[in-house]
Amino acid sequence: MTQINREWAIARLETFINVAELTTTQHGYIALANPVAAVQAEAQIAEQILDKALPGWRTAGWKKHAASFWREREAAHRAIAQLRAEQELADNLGSGAPQLDASTMHRWVWGSIQGLWSSGHYRQAVGMAATAVNAQTQSKVSRRDLSESKLFGDVFSTKAPEPDKPRLRLSANDGGDTWRNQHDGAAALARGAYAAIRNPIAHEVGDELMEHEALEQLAVFSLLARWVDDSTVETAV
Template sequence: MWRHREAAHRAIALLEAEQELQENLGSGAPQLDASTLHSWVWGSVQGLWSSGHFREAVGAAARAVNAQAQAKLERRDASEAKLLSDAFSTNPPTPGHPRLRLCENDGGDTFKNRHDGAGNFARGVYAAIRNPIAHEEDEELEENEALEQLAAFSILARWVDSAAVVKAS
């Protein structure tokens, strides 16, 4: 019995020493917990991620954000960058082209900047991340690079999810 107790005390001491090392020698940088990504992203990739299919996971996240945006906007005639660029346009909505609004248009620069930025960001993630994954036969992504790419789609998903849909009158 005393051997078990002694082993338990040694194990606790080792864990405490490891934690102290991490606190004193670690980078101190924040870490991204994938489970905190937007549910459209993480919910669509968990199985792929856990099996090490990082490239396919990023592609699945891109498809999931697109599908959710199409459903929210009730549009199937456009997708991905084209759909979201149109949706975040600062132009008024027209029939068949509803807009996503991140904030009210108060006539200031913030409205224009947020919507132009969101449209440009959507074009960027689909052009620079999703397109190479879908059209090029490259090697598997490194886990950290794939996680960064998922985070980009998570940002876009949060904007699409939180935006109000404005339709033509």
């Protein structure tokens, strides 16, 4: 799971559980103890926490109950237990190493996948991020004739720009090896990302990615997006 304020999340889930408390009416029926509107208001926040802390809760095969908001209450109890366990493990076994947070990645990446990520569709999220970076790059250089590996190989080429073939420049050309290596390396990274990450996702049916695997792959596209976004466009004179 990515960064989450566990104490806050637990407190809000506990608030939801309290507000969604059930009571027995004078006729023996089970009903909400508080107005539906109040429960709905707390559920709106609780559901977003659950999407983050317990992906898949909406379709989990738990035993169904007749009472209103039964799934939300069950998920809240489960999520609280999980969050507390994670906090305990982090406090006692944590290495202190920095954690990778998808929300801090480049906006082209995180902005295109938030819904997929929160619902646990990590493999699809990585594919969407790759598509978004490709589209943004096409837009920056005003090209639709090339895409993915071929596109990045062309725009980061150290050759001079040609008519209808602009280049992306990460730095000013001083004629040195560093400048050439920088652009050759950017093109190579992009080709590898689309060949080894994007293509298998697009053309093969595979198992869902583990979250840490998906984060590592997202980081590749985030770095590529940052290079493209920070570069200048050089056109033929």
